[in-house]
Amino acid sequence: MTAIPLRPPRRLVDLTLDGEPVRAPEDSTLLDACRAAGKDVPTLCQGDTLTPKNACRVCVVEVEGARTLAPACSRRVEQGMEVRTDTERARHSRKVVLELLASSTDLSTTPRAADWIEEYGAEPDRFGADAARVDEEPKVDNDLYVRDYDKCILCYKCVDACGDQWQNTFAIAVAGRGFDARISTEHDAPLTDSACVYCGNCIEVCPTGALSFKTEFDMRAAGAWDESAQTETTTVCAYCGVGCNLTLHVQDNEIVKVTSPHDNPVTHGNLCIKGRFGYQHVQNHAQNRD
């Protein structure tokens, strides 16, 4: 469904994108303007339901007169701005950022990462075999979801979703500093001892697969995960009367994970533990019982 929230009318500002004059509503970001103009700017930490932290820096563009490049996901359009999205300077930064990320973390489950690495000519291997990596073992401490921080690019989206932007549970935060910074619970405790309420909204927003359903994690480990064989069905959660939308991802007639449409004006993709993880009863067929 497409929701059209009513807003006060917004003025349009004039700017140029790669030399072409465009108009964009005030308060929109450069990324909005780029996308409206059909330009593909790569993004990792930007998410449609959260305020971007602009931490990954793959979406940088050149703004005329600025000393440094600007993150398209966060910089607001201004009247008369001259923006170039595909200059050598911007492409260089994107390339190096992709190299830095791919040389330190596992981007194998990050959608589009491989395409961008190819498009920008990034060579993550050139830092040598001894280049420091995040090197984290997957944290499997509960039956619902797995934290594989070797895939984490520290986009802060899970922290924001768990914190004041959506869930207000505040079970996780960034701990440590610099290259040693990690997403962590209090005192680095197992999830089961933390404040986590297993809403799974952090999985919903994770852009790299560092957070995943235990089902998905196990199936990937067994080589059985096959997205092309999956169907997606959006339905209404049966647990309570709120009416949250669920998208059931089904492979071989089994629900393998549950997401939620981000354009739902009530939930914006957020669910609770029941909607997200409580799907076993649906497939509790006679033939599945021992």
Next chain:
Amino acid sequence: MDLRFGAGKPTDEERAAVDALLGPPESAWEGADDRNDTDLRWARGGREARERRELLLPGLHALNDRVGWISEGGLDYLCRRLTVPPAEGYGVATFYAMFAVKPRPATVVHVCTDLACAARGSARVCAELERDLGPAGSAGSGAVWQPSPCLGLCERAPAALAIRAGETPQAAVVAPATAEAVADAASAPHDAPAEPPAAAAVPQTGATVPQGGATVPQTGADGPCPPPATRAGTDDAVVPAPGPDAGQRPENPAQREPRADPCAPPESSARRDTSVPPAGGNLVLLRRVGVVDPGSLDDYRTHGGYAALRRAFALGPAGVIREVTEAGLVGRGGAAFPTGRKWSATAQQPDHPHYLVCNADESEPGTFKDRVLMEGDPYALIEAMTIAGYATGAHRGYLYLRGEYPRALRRLRTAIDRARARGFLGEDVMGQGFAFDIEIRRGAGAYICGEETAIFNSIEGRRGEPRSKPPFPVEKGLFGKPTAVNNVETLVNVLPILIEGAQAYARTGTGTSTGTKLFCVSGTVARPGVYELPFGATLGELLELAGPPETLRAVLLGGAAGGFVRPDELDVPLTFEGTRAAGTTLGSGVVLVLDDSVDLPRILLRIAEFFRDESCGQCVPCRVGTVRQEEALHRIKDLTGAAAAGDIALLREVGQAMRDASICGLGQTAWNAVESAIDRLGAFK
């Protein structure tokens, strides 16, 4: 907010430390042990409780000062008291280098291994400590030592700082450091010899200690030799907690500072001669250092103190901003932004309240000028902050002081208390109907917190990560309100501007760099210290004052984020425009002198290591880029020419992306010094 606290309980000590800061808990909702009837009737919390979040950093200090580290139970109790999610409290505690979340001994010795100290033999001190106390980080004999980034004691390099936790925490500065003196300070910080007076760091006063004569008039001096008990023991307490001896404390601890202390031990090396001619009337910012008693408000007023604030009241806020603008004052923290424009932009914001933040988180390796100013003339900073608050419409000023400056903390606290008691701070400053007060916030070991927006997050009790700009601080700064952030040196410049007038002030210096500038000269010079020169003097003239080495290899200007200058470039004028034209920067005023005995690749490696350690980790170019740069410099530290060419190309590519795409100045400048060493000094050639 849906907070869950673990089962961890604070120890009695931890509870007492937190309660000493926050007062006893009123209800079980905020950590009281017993639930009473009223607790059952309503839940406490909400906005009022959440707004106490800014007390998180002081709370973490309280725990760390008392026990030496922060336990789960202690942190959970603090978080419960402040309605802070424990995960966030843990994230903040693990951000700062001076805190530990794993058990460690009460005494921690920080041994500076940064540039100036490295050039002065810190490696030898570390090797000896390793032999005597065991490897860094291991808890031997009740103390643990660890290498540290710059402690801001470069004029007395190599330096160490021993901090002992307890009911009355103690800190002892050992500089110049020997392994023996460090071990002594670690075992008995209260018996450590007192530091030389701040004026000893200013060769131009001619007051090099201990040889120089008594330069500070003493008010109420209590005898020629302070008794041992009045030395570092009670005096250097990190937090002067009211202990049993509080009543017996002399009224003015600073007065007991041995100035030309005949009882002070002689300096360990006689490398300093005292031949800098006193600058006489030429010192402006430093003119009171070594002259005024830093503990006495009356002495400060006798030496011209509070005349500038009186003039400010006569001019009105707009008049003050006009003077500062016309004087051409630009920020001395490194960015050189016009102060008048910053103040006027803050003053004009319709949103209220406005805040003033004094950035005293001087952590750039090789920088110690702000420390000398704060230790030698603390009331000057307080007066200048009051003027800045008046001009920008702020009624509250935060003085964000780096955690490694125990003496500056002690003196500023004393000075603020006295100024408040005498009506120079508070509800009605000097009877002019202007309310202004200052709160000191101690940093806890994070270079990034000197970044103008990271400082806000740190004060607010969040991780000291920089914010994206825009919005700029003048629009949305501390607590989301319009804020003026100024460096210590910048603020102190306001006093001569108001006293002499903008025109007279602007006659010193050059057209676009007006006034005088403080330079922190360290490394292999005869007389390291803080020098004050009018803008326009050349680097060579400055080095002549400090006594350059016979075989000069290079000068690092502007610190780790600055650039190297060759011996044949000493005629570069020390102005913002002059250094820019020469392809370098004044930065925060660092002048680190290296002779030809220096191992340049190791110095570059240390710079890379510094940035890798100090990156906050928020953005990818800086978090990973600093690591990749350090790795490349490791690979080529013994290579030259073609063997190094590949990695130098790699360094350049990563450096360019860091400069272009990092969120803040740390990542944007982290590659500057190494790049200039490669391009201008021919490192690895």
